[in-house]
Amino acid sequence: xxxxxxxxxxxxxxxxxxxxxxxxxxxxxxxxxxxxxxxxxxxxxxxxxxxxxxxxxxxxxxxxxxxxxxxxxxxxxxxxxxxxxxxxxxxxxxxxxxxxxxxxxxxxxxxx
Amino acid sequence: xxxxxxxxxxxxxxxxxxxxxxxxxxxxxxxxxxxxxxxxxxxxxxxxxxxxxxxxxxxxxxxxxxxxxxxxxxxxxxxxxxxxxxxxxxxxxxxxxxxxxxxxxxxxxxxxxx
Numbered sequence: 001x002x003x004x005x006x007x008x009x010x011x012x013x014x015x016x017x018x019x020x021x022x023x024x025x026x027x028x029x030x031x032x033x034x035x036x037x038x039x040x041x042x043x044x045x046x047x048x049x050x051x052x053x054x055x056x057x058x059x060x061x062x063x064x065x066x067x068x069x070x071x072x073x074x075x076x077x078x079x080x081x082x083x084x085x086x087x088x089x090x091x092x093x094x095x096x097x098x099x100x101x102x103x104x105x106x107x108x109x110x111x112x
Numbered sequence: 113x114x115x116x117x118x119x120x121x122x123x124x125x126x127x128x129x130x131x132x133x134x135x136x137x138x139x140x141x142x143x144x145x146x147x148x149x150x151x152x153x154x155x156x157x158x159x160x161x162x163x164x165x166x167x168x169x170x171x172x173x174x175x176x177x178x179x180x181x182x183x184x185x186x187x188x189x190x191x192x193x194x195x196x197x198x199x200x201x202x203x204x205x206x207x208x209x210x211x212x213x214x215x216x217x218x219x220x221x222x223x224x225x226x
Contacts, residue, residue: 033213033214035216040121040218041218042116042118042203042216042217042218042219043203043205043214043216044216045213045214048213058213059213088155090157092157098145098164098207099162100145100147100149100159100162100214101157101159101214102159103156103157105154105155105156106155106156106157
């Protein structure tokens, strides 16, 4: 089944404790993105990648890191999480963004 | 910068009736793509319908159709014969040729009453 797999689905952590949210797609898509969803703000892009080793910042990149060492994987790293990073996170991929993204099932992150 | 506005935070519709969700966007581009995504309580983001700006014909997908008014920068979603399973958050999204980002509106929560 073609899909984007995100893990974990839920995560509660403490301020400052490094964490990684994994994302993997099995569709051989070149484009991958990370979004965060907050009430009243919709989805905002954190980082995107157009291919292996090619990444760039989106609208809200502060406090986040990404890497794209393989085409299928695009992990999101929070080096020192803070409470304002409490949010719902989505990974998404696309062969061509003009056709829309396929989204993962989301990660609900709470930083206390 | 391109922005997407959904002016209706919440909408409700009676089962089997028709409802229209509004979306406007701001852009100086002439070529772009518009999308409607559905997010049910499972929180999965599901692509509902897609419109290419250079096409005048409005896109349709079964009970879902759009009213695309390019000059007015408006992209509304019409859901016909509403079903209980249509209850969800709906997001309007925009992407231009020169933008490595899909911009989303704040969303409209649709309730379907039996």
